[in-house]
Amino acid sequence: xxxDLLRKLTEHMESVIVxxxxxxxxxxxEYLPENIRQAIQLYLKQNEFKFEFNRIRxxxxxxxxxxxxxVLCGVGNAKELNGAKLRTLFANALRAVMKxxxxxxxxxxxxxxxxxxxxxxxxxxxxxxxxxYKFNKYQADAETCGLEAVHLVMELKTTRHINRxxxxxxxxxxxxxxxxxxxxxxxxxxxxxxxxxxxxKLALKHGFSIDVFGPDKLRRIKMDxxxxxxxxxxxxxxLILMSYHGNPDSRSKSIGLIGKGLTYDSGGYCxxxxxxxxxxxxxxxxxxxxxxxxxxxxxxxxxxxxxxxxAACENMVSGHAYxxxxxxxxxxxxxxxxxxxxxxxxxxxxxxxHYAVSKERVSKVIDIATLTGAAVGxxxxxxxxxxxxxxxxxxxxxxxxxxxxxxxxxxPSHEEYLDLIKSDIADLKNSGGPLAGAITAGLFIREFVDKxxxxxxxxxxxxxxxxxxxxxxxxxxxxxxRLLTQLLRExx
Numbered sequence: 001x002x003x004d005l006l007r008k009l010t011e012h013m014e015s016v017i018v019x020x021x022x023x024x025x026x027x028x029x030e031y032l033p034e035n036i037r038q039a040i041q042l043y044l045k046q047n048e049f050k051f052e053f054n055r056i057r058x059x060x061x062x063x064x065x066x067x068x069x070x071v072l073c074g075v076g077n078a079k080e081l082n083g084a085k086l087r088t089l090f091a092n093a094l095r096a097v098m099k100x101x102x103x104x105x106x107x108x109x110x111x112x113x114x115x116x117x118x119x120x121x122x123x124x125x126x127x128x129x130x131x132x133y134k135f136n137k138y139q140a141d142a143e144t145c146g147l148e149a150v151h152l153v154m155e156l157k158t159t160r161h162i163n164r165x166x167x168x169x170x171x172x173x174x175x176x177x178x179x180x181x182x183x184x185x186x187x188x189x190x191x192x193x194x195x196x197x198x199x200x201k202l203a204l205k206h207g208f209s210i211d212v213f214g215p216d217k218l219r220r221i222k223m224d225x226x227x228x229x230x231x232x233x234x235x236x237x238x239l240i241l242m243s244y245h246g247n248p249d250s251r252s253k254s255i256g257l258i259g260k261g262l263t264y265d266s267g268g269y270c271x272x273x274x275x276x277x278x279x280x281x282x283x284x285x286x287x288x289x290x291x292x293x294x295x296x297x298x299x300x301x302x303x304x305x306x307x308x309x310x311a312a313c314e315n316m317v318s319g320h321a322y323x324x325x326x327x328x329x330x331x332x333x334x335x336x337x338x339x340x341x342x343x344x345x346x347x348x349x350x351x352x353x354h355y356a357v358s359k360e361r362v363s364k365v366i367d368i369a370t371l372t373g374a375a376v377g378x379x380x381x382x383x384x385x386x387x388x389x390x391x392x393x394x395x396x397x398x399x400x401x402x403x404x405x406x407x408x409x410x411x412p413s414h415e416e417y418l419d420l421i422k423s424d425i426a427d428l429k430n431s432g433g434p435l436a437g438a439i440t441a442g443l444f445i446r447e448f449v450d451k452x453x454x455x456x457x458x459x460x461x462x463x464x465x466x467x468x469x470x471x472x473x474x475x476x477x478x479x480x481x482r483l484l485t486q487l488l489r490e491x492x
Contacts, residue, residue: 001132002149003125003166005159006106009033015069015102017093020051021078021111029110031153036067043070052076054088057458058096069100078111084405085122086115088470090127094147095468098132104149117156119403120163122172124152126482130471135184171299172404172485176478179285179292180204183463183476187264188282192230192312195263195284196238199291199310203242213239214399223311225330226351229344230313232268232321237313239286239352242294244306247492251446254305255491256362256452257484258352259290260313260369268315268341269323278436282476283345285463286369287312289480296485303492307360311348314342327426331355334446337423340431345371346441349431350448357450365449366487368480374437376461383407384462384479387442390453397455400486405471406479408457411439418443423489457483 009031018029026037026044039061043049049057053076060069073093075081097105113120128150136142156162182190182198190198196212203210215236218227223239226298230237247253248293262283266272272280287310294308322328326338328347332354349367356362375385386408388394394410400406420432420440428447432440442456454488462479465472 001128001147003128003170004151005162006151006153007157009106009153010422013067013106014104015071015097015100016067017071017073017097017105017107019073019075019089019093019107019109019111021075022051024051024110025084025198029108030155032108036070040070050074053085053280054092056092056096058100060100069097069102071096076112076403079114081114083115083119083403086123086126087405090124091131092130093469094128094150096453098147104151105147105148106153108153117161118165118168121162122169124150125166125169126173127471129170130176131473133177133180133473135181135475168300171296172482175292175296175299175485176481178295179288179478180482182288182291183478185281185284185287187314190281190284191235191263191314192261193235195261195287195310195312196240199240199242202291202295206295208294208298209243209404211241220333221355222329222354223331223351224227225328225336225347226311226313228322228328229315229324229347232267233314233316235263235314237311239355240308240310240312242308244265244294244297246297246301246440247303247305250305252358253363254307255488256356256360256365257290257293257306257308257351258349258356258365259286259288259308259310259365259369260284260349260367261287261310262348263312263314264343265315265342265344266317268321268344269317270342271317272342279464282314282464283370285382285459286367286476286480288366288476289459289484292481293484293488294479296481297488300485300489302488304488306488307356307362309352309356311352312344315344321491325448326397330448331360334428334447335426337426337429339429343441345369346444349445353445357448357452362452364453366455366457366484367445367451368459368484370460370463371458372438372441372460374441375458378411378438379409379461381461381465383409385438385458386410387413387439387446387456388449388454389413390455391447392455393455396490397483397487400483400490403486404482406462406483408483411442411445414439
């Protein structure tokens, strides 16, 4: 899709979006051809419409040599606009054009931009590419056409800043759509081996380093918690290790990025319900976010060092599968009583985290995972849960979330809840029961970070949508890619 800033209008404009402040009118829309302006004025006289925030009206018109589709988009009070609101406006307006089968869009923003040219261009590119995304490769009659071009029509003293924003927004969105593709693929396509192969191809294309460990190596380094989860599946586990060195003068200060990589989760012997298993192909959304982030930071050439770990496996039922009641030993040496085989993600994560801390000596640990139903119950499907042991890192994450519009909310690391994961026969148990489940899962992981600055992101509720809304379409959201990329930019 082409996204650009126009200084000169063409004679024919297939589709037009007019965005107006609630106190504005059509006279405030610069460069809008007079016959289109008159057609819109006639429509407004015949139809009640106020330019309230996110109020959108679309209609076709017939004008010789000019426009076929018009979308009116209410901005509301432009002074109250932030990044999240502007993404919603751009995405919904562009989606209205797509529903009219529009291919080329001319966007006329008639409001004072409160965000700056770089962020404005960034948000426009992100919104266009994320809203246009569809995963329909397995549908024989799927539409192959989408938006081909979005032209921004506005007067600027210089185009440099907005073009920079458009370029960066495209990078963020392309990496997010890569993660969406991985999560949307069924589990018979994406398994531990194919996920590792995808990571290898991405590393070769984008220039970061990669290594992949199989079962023999995992046994030698005593990743028994990870191996226990993988035992029930015919698909062998893979530990995917990635390195990006954007600041070679400071290699000792690498940031560890750990993604949960359960390519399918049946729940093991604590079996999920049939409905609960339908979307368990999405249980590797944390891994997809890490891969997308590596692509984004490599493309942006960020001056930061990042070490990524994905413990990829399936949690299945067989005669080899681990049992509820087993006691297993983690790579860190701590023993874990398994009281729920469906609390498997944290077992894979803690071995991955310990590898990053002990072998690579990372300075910070950030993990991202579709970890708990409790996080969904607490915050729903629009807000990701976070926990941290470091206020500075948490504040950076909050600032990054403000920029990307990916909502996060901190839950407390309530020390007394550690009692819920104490075991009578081992050092820890892997589930604290039905109370404070999102917090106890975070506390379990914290036991393995070796007091490093740590940020935990639970995306169980936000990794998948069942209907389109704003920049998100039905299916995988790619959540975490933009947040982590922006966070790493701020940690440069």
